[in-house]
Every structure is written in structure tokens, then in C-alpha cells.
Amino acid sequence: MDKNIARLRRAKTTRSHIRKLGVARLSVLRTGQHIYAQLFTSDGSKVLASASTVQADVMDGLKGSKNLEAAAKVGRTIAAKALAAGIDKVAFDRSGYRYHGRIKALADAAREGGLQF
Structure with a gap:
């Protein structure tokens, strides 16, 4: 099985569970070059906040x-934007990636920024 197909399969099951929450x-x-984070509404219809390494203010x-x-x-940036939007409790969707390295660093920093997973 292709690695990306397996990752997307894992992401699909996680997202179906999060939708029920x-x-x-x-x-x-x-x-390979960047990392992106987006905060969606509970039904997934709207993006409330986003942050990525493409943005100049993040790369400073x-x-x-x-x-x-x-x-x-x-x-830290996505946590600040989420709190400004009035959201403090979220479900973490790691998109099928293993919880280590850059994914873990992003999650830990978001928790330190005030988000509750």
C-alpha cells in the first residue's frame, strides 16, 4: 500500500471521529518545506484561523x-489566533501523520499557547 494512501485512510477515520465530537x-x-495549521468549525464548513511557515510574520x-x-x-501563532476568535477547546487532527517531530512540536506549542485538546 502506498504511504500517502495509508496516511489518508488514517486521517479519514480520525476526521469521522472528530466530526462526532x-x-x-x-x-x-x-x-517537505513547510508546515500548515488550520482551525475549522465543528462541521468543517469554515476556516476560523490559519498559520503556516509561508507567512512572513511567522518566519521572522x-x-x-x-x-x-x-x-x-x-x-503558538494558531493558538493566539484561536483564542482571539474565542475558541479554546479543539480536537487535534494530525492528518494521519505520526505524533512525533514537527507535529508534536506544533501540538505542544499550541497547548502552551492556551488551547485544550
């Missing part, structure tokens, strides 16, 4: 966009 969803996308003071520090900064 009825809380906002913090979704993460990881590429960082050496690169594909390291743990960049992922942590994206986590």
Missing part, C-alpha cells in the same frame, strides 16, 4: 521553515 478541529499539513527570526522551531512558532 462536535468541537472545532485543528488540522495540520506537513510538507527563524533560520528555516522545516525544523522544530518553525513548527512550534506555527503552534
